[in-house]
Amino acid sequence: xxxxxxxxxxxxxxxxxxxxxxxxxxxxxxxxxxxxxxxxxxxxxxxxxxxxxxxxxxxxxxxxxxxxxxxxxxxxxxxxxxxxxxxxxxxxxxxxxxxxxxxxxxxxxxxxxxxxxxxxxxxxxxxxxxxxxxxxxxxxxxxxxxxxxxxxxxxxxxxxxxxxxxxxxxxxxxxxxxxxxxxxxxxxxxxxxxxxxxxxxxxxxxxxxxxxxxxxxxxxxxxxxxxxxxxxxxxxxxxxxxxxxxxxxx
Amino acid sequence: xxxxxxxxxxxxxxxxxxxxxxxxxxxxxxxxxxxxxxxxxxxxxxxxxxxxxxxxxxxxxxxxxxxxxxxxxxxxxxxxxxxxxxxxxxxxxxxxxxxxxxxxxxxxxxxxxxxxxxxxxxxxxxxxxxxxxxxxxxxxxxxxxxxxxxxxxxxxxxxxxxxxxxxxxxxxxxxxxxxxxxxxxxxxxxxxxxxxxxxxxxxxxxxxxxxxxxxxxxxxxxxxxxxxxxxxxxxxxxxxxxxxxxxxxxxxxxxxxxxxxxxxxxxxxxxxxxxxxxxxxxxxxxxxxxxxxxxxxxxxxxxxxxxxxxxxxxxxxxxxxxxxxxxxxxxxxxxxxxxxxxxxxxxxxxxxxxxxxxxxxxxxxxxxxxxxxxxxxxxxxxxxxxxxxxxxxxxxxxxxxxxxxxxxxxxxxxxxxxxxxxxxxxxxxxxxxxxxxxxxxxxxxxxxxxxxxxxxxxxxxxxxxxxxxxxxxxxxxxxxxxxxxxxxxxxxxxxxxxxxxxxxxxxxxxxxxxxxxxxxxxxxxxxxxxxxxxxxxxxxxxxxxxxxxxxxxxxxxxxxxxxxxxxxxxxxxxxxxxxxxxxxxxxxxxxxxxxxxxxxxxxxxxxxxxxxxxxxxxxxxxxxxxxxxxxxxxxxx
Numbered sequence: 044x045x046x047x048x049x050x051x052x053x054x055x056x057x058x059x060x061x062x063x064x065x066x067x068x069x070x071x072x073x074x075x076x077x078x079x080x081x082x083x084x085x086x087x088x089x090x091x092x093x094x095x096x097x098x099x100x101x102x103x104x105x106x107x108x109x110x111x112x113x114x115x116x117x118x119x120x121x122x123x124x125x126x127x128x129x130x131x132x133x134x135x136x137x138x139x140x141x142x143x144x145x146x147x148x149x150x151x152x153x154x155x156x157x158x159x160x161x162x163x164x165x166x167x168x169x170x171x172x173x174x175x176x177x178x179x180x181x182x183x184x185x186x187x188x189x190x191x192x193x194x195x196x197x198x199x200x201x202x203x204x205x206x207x208x209x210x211x212x213x214x215x216x217x218x219x220x221x222x223x224x225x226x227x228x229x230x231x232x233x234x235x236x237x238x239x240x241x242x243x244x245x246x247x248x249x250x251x252x253x254x255x256x257x258x259x260x261x262x263x264x265x266x267x268x269x270x271x272x273x274x275x276x277x278x279x280x281x282x283x284x285x286x287x288x289x290x291x292x293x
Numbered sequence: 294x295x296x297x298x299x300x301x302x303x304x305x306x307x308x309x310x311x312x313x314x315x316x317x318x319x320x321x322x323x324x325x326x327x328x329x330x331x332x333x334x335x336x337x338x339x340x341x342x343x344x345x346x347x348x349x350x351x352x353x354x355x356x357x358x359x360x361x362x363x364x365x366x367x368x369x370x371x372x373x374x375x376x377x378x379x380x381x382x383x384x385x386x387x388x389x390x391x392x393x394x395x396x397x398x399x400x401x402x403x404x405x406x407x408x409x410x411x412x413x414x415x416x417x418x419x420x421x422x423x424x425x426x427x428x429x430x431x432x433x434x435x436x437x438x439x440x441x442x443x444x445x446x447x448x449x450x451x452x453x454x455x456x457x458x459x460x461x462x463x464x465x466x467x468x469x470x471x472x473x474x475x476x477x478x479x480x481x482x483x484x485x486x487x488x489x490x491x492x493x494x495x496x497x498x499x500x501x502x503x504x505x506x507x508x509x510x511x512x513x514x515x516x517x518x519x520x521x522x523x524x525x526x527x528x529x530x531x532x533x534x535x536x537x538x539x540x541x542x543x544x545x546x547x548x549x550x551x552x553x554x555x556x557x558x559x560x561x562x563x564x565x566x567x568x569x570x571x572x573x574x575x576x577x578x579x580x581x582x583x584x585x586x587x588x589x590x591x592x593x594x595x596x597x598x599x600x601x602x603x604x605x606x607x608x609x610x611x612x613x614x615x616x617x618x619x620x621x622x623x624x625x626x627x628x629x630x631x632x633x634x635x636x637x638x639x640x641x642x643x644x645x646x647x648x649x650x651x652x653x654x655x656x657x658x659x660x661x662x663x664x665x666x667x668x669x670x671x672x673x674x675x676x677x678x679x680x681x682x683x684x685x686x687x688x689x690x691x692x693x694x695x696x697x698x699x700x701x702x703x704x705x706x707x708x709x710x711x712x713x714x715x716x717x718x719x720x721x722x723x724x725x726x727x728x729x730x731x732x733x734x735x736x737x738x739x740x741x742x743x744x745x746x747x748x749x750x751x752x753x754x755x756x757x758x759x760x761x762x763x764x765x766x767x768x769x770x771x772x773x774x775x776x777x778x779x780x781x782x783x784x785x786x787x788x789x790x791x792x793x794x795x796x797x798x799x800x801x802x803x804x805x806x807x808x809x810x811x812x813x814x815x816x817x818x819x820x821x822x823x824x825x826x827x828x829x830x831x832x833x834x835x836x837x838x839x840x841x842x843x844x845x846x847x848x849x850x851x852x853x854x855x856x857x858x859x860x861x862x863x864x865x866x867x868x869x870x871x872x873x874x875x876x877x878x879x880x881x882x883x884x885x886x887x888x889x890x891x892x893x894x895x896x897x898x899x900x901x902x903x904x905x906x907x908x909x910x911x912x913x914x915x916x917x918x919x920x921x922x923x924x925x926x927x928x929x930x
Contacts, residue, residue, distance in 0.1 A: 058841075059841065059842065075567065075569055077566050077567060077569075078569050079571070079677075081571065082569050082570070082571050085569075085571055085792070086569065088790075089790050089792065089793070091836075092790040092834050092836055092845065093788065093790065093834070095834075095836060096836060097836045097837045098836065098837075098844070098845060100842055100844055102359070103533060104358070104363055104365070104532040104533055104534050105365065105367065105368045105532040105533075106532070106533060106571060106572045106574075107368060107572075107574045107575075107673065108673065108676070109367050109368050109454065109457055110362075110363045110364075110365070110367050110368065110532060111362065111363065111367075112358070112359075112363050127672070128676060132673070132676040132677070134676070134677070134679070136679060157503055157842060158841075158842040161842070163359070164359060164360065165359065165360065165480060167360065168360050168361075168362075168468060168471075168478070168480075171464070171465065171468040172468040172469070172471045172472035173472060174472075175465055175468060176423070176424075176465035176466060176468060176469040177422065177423050177424045177465070178469060179419070179422040179423055179466075180347045181340070181343065181344040181347055181419060181466070181742045181743070181746065182415070182419075182742075182743075184415070184418040184419045184421065184422035185418065185422070186418055187377070187417045187418045187420075187421040187427075187435055188377075188379065188434050188435055191429075191432060191433025191434055192429055192433050193429075193431075193433050194429045194430065194431050194433065197426050197427070197428070197429040197433075198426075200424075200426040201426040201428075201451060201452060201458075204425075204426050204451075204458060204461065205452075205454065205457075207457075208360070208362050231424065231426065232424050235424050235426065237421065237422055237423070237424045238424050
């Protein structure tokens with residue numbers, strides 16, 4: 044696996060939030076198939092720095108698929124071509140020598156570009172602040188085993204809780220909807236008995252904040268599920284809708 | 294200045310209770326008059342910020358991330374310890390305390406460790422109440438698993454994503470307070486200096502990472518929860534942005550640094566593949582519950598693992614440590630893996646790897662059982678290596694993972710600068726010379742949820758605070774100091790990228806201050822590091838402007854500090870002329886190759902005081918007394 048590849052990159056460059064952006068083409072040789080996609084960008088940046096040019100800004104941190112920081116739209120797909128994988132876990136062995144790869148930031152009205160491939164996802168934090176919690180203060184919680192939770196319920200809650208908040212669902216959606224992100228949290232806390240006391244206020248507040256942030260509506264294309272690196276199911280959106288109707292009607 | 298650890302009097306079981314009663318309280322109505330800055334919003338910082346805000350303090354929390362949910366705590370996989378004794382296997386607060394002191398090779402403070410064990414049960418309760426979906430048994434009650442260094446099952450977990458779930462719990466508590474207006478969260482800010490006025494920590498200077506502006510924040514107390522410094526090695530399992538800048542700059546303002554040489558090498562990481570590697574990936578130690586570690590008995594055996602018959606495999610941990618087997622503590626497992634590879638038994642193309650084999654467990658319990666417990670780890674292994682860990686054994690090798698050293702703190706978690714509190718991995722306190730698995734999450738949350746809310750009140754109620762804001766001279770001085778460093782960095786106009794120099798530092802540290810250390814190597818590192826530091830200040834390339842989003846400038850600030858911290862780590866490793874835990878001085882080992890302590894000479898915490906550029910740091914010693922867990926040669930046989 045030591046053969047070296049040459050790749051043509053078409054990268055979105057944008058100086059800051061208010062500047063206009065454009066695609067810039069780079070040819071990069073010496074790419075190893077064992078490199079992660081981000082290591083390939085590291086290599087590009089080393090080249091650029093050595094030439095005295097400004098490197099491509101991109102968000103990344105853990106590089107093991109859990110922090111949700113990386114946010115690259117690769118060849119028209121959130122996190123690239125593989126299923127269930129973040130961009131940091133995508134490896135160049137997925138591509139071929141001579142490939143042209145287009146790299147863009149998340150494209151969504153609610154995620155403005157900060158620079159190059161870096162976007163502002165603070166809208167997600169504001170949705171969480173609106174209701175993505177159980178209102179318990181530190182101290183005074185009952186013993187952890189007081190309420191048994193059937194294993195299948197706990198497992199399904201965990202499936203939803205696995206969301207890394209990367210925003211791929213929003214980027215993949217033609218409407219820029221955040222339904223899968225919001226649904227994952229609403230569903231997790233609706234499944235668990237600890238979340239029941241506030242289920243009504245929670246879903247109303249989170250959906251209201253989601254709308255206020257400028258995310259689009261859900262039109263059931265399931266692009267979000269297809270591109271979610273944690274493969275979170277749209278069945279959680281169904282549960283969100285149930286929770287929302289229950290809150291509004293009952 | 295003499296170090297006062299402020300350990301309360303009385304029997305160990307009663308110290309924390311007595312202390313909580315003896316500490317002063319802040320009247321509920323007065324709490325809102327106090328403003329606290331929390332730097333870093335991982336497990337320790339987020340739990341502290343949320344808990345303090347719930348009490349009524351005004352809190353400003355800052356992070357270099359865009360959101361608290363990105364903190365590196367999220368990467369912790371395996372679990373969190375608590376001696377609930379749900380499995381009925383003989384666990385107790387005392388046993389967790391005992392295991393942790395012993396696991397730390399008798400270089401931790403007994404009183405701190407006991408308190409940690411005491412509050413750990415409440416952490417599990419708190420997290421469950423927040424909606425953390427821990428693994429459960431079919432009856433609906435919580436499941437436990439085993440971790441290294443313990444013979445009981447006391448580790449609570451959420452698949453292989455326990456850190457993620459605990460962080461999201463703390464994050465949700467924090468965001469609730471943000472929504473209520475009790476915490477102001479400010480994202481994409483990197484602390485670049487601590488402001489000390491009238492001898493007290495009164496604020497920070499931070500860089501706005503979006504527009505490059507320097508901003509000052511004033512407060513009555515400052516909490517650092519900024520994590521560890523494993524990235525001094527460049528290649529580590531830490532996230533790329535993890536750095537020591539906040540703690541190091543506080544150190545240069547007077548906070549002592551405790552046991553900087555105590556670093557942890559984690560045994561189960563995916564081996565280095567080549568030079569382009571940007572970081573290493575850990576796979577949870579929980580894998581050692583059901584995976585068996587082995588190497589071929591014959592040196593240089595190049596056969597595929599499945600072609601090597603049982604009789605020609607050396608399950609060396611099971612052979613050497615029959616009672617703990619594959620679950621020996623991390624330092625022991627790591628060192629033995631290195632030893633096997635150094636002797637020529639290593640596997641894979643580089644020969645720097647050992648096998649972690651699940652075939653027996655798959656035969657016994659089935660592939661689905663393994664996939665349910667560890668599926669995400671197998672997926673991760675496959676994504677990175679392109680190989681399937683179910684069909685043939687995984688290859689693993691140790692990697693730098695955690696730093697037990699950190700800013701020195703007293704029992705109240707306050708550093709040597711009054712009003713500067715340090716939580717989580719950023720402090721040195723609870724793990725001695727080696728941290729046991731599933732104890733980092735425990736400590737981060739213990740510090741944030743259950744210790745700082747009490748101890749900070751005592752500090753605030755016991756002191757008088759002059760009115761100060763960010764126009765005060767101390768802030769102006771700190772701002773100009775930071776601006777000076779930035780100007781110096783951007784003024785170098787060199788040609789070498791930051792990462793290239795950082796890799797060189799990492800290699801020096803790994804070669805001479807890594808898994809094995811000796812006096813000659815450490816002395817060599819003491820010539821190599823200053824030389825590299827000089828080159829850094831002559832060669833570093835930082836394109837772009839300081840007044841804009843500039844990731845190279847961020848990295849350059851961090852590397853400038855790593856280049857200084859690295860030297861202190863080596864000095865500390867040289868001073869500690871004994872082996873203990875993760876600090877293995879090759880000159881000091883038993884006949885069996887175990888770490889050999891020298892309690893008569895080194896039963897102390899080395900707390901280093903910054904003396905100024907180009908001056909030797911000053912050593913202070915905090916003697917360690919063991920009244921309960923009597924130091925002995927650790928044995929896991």
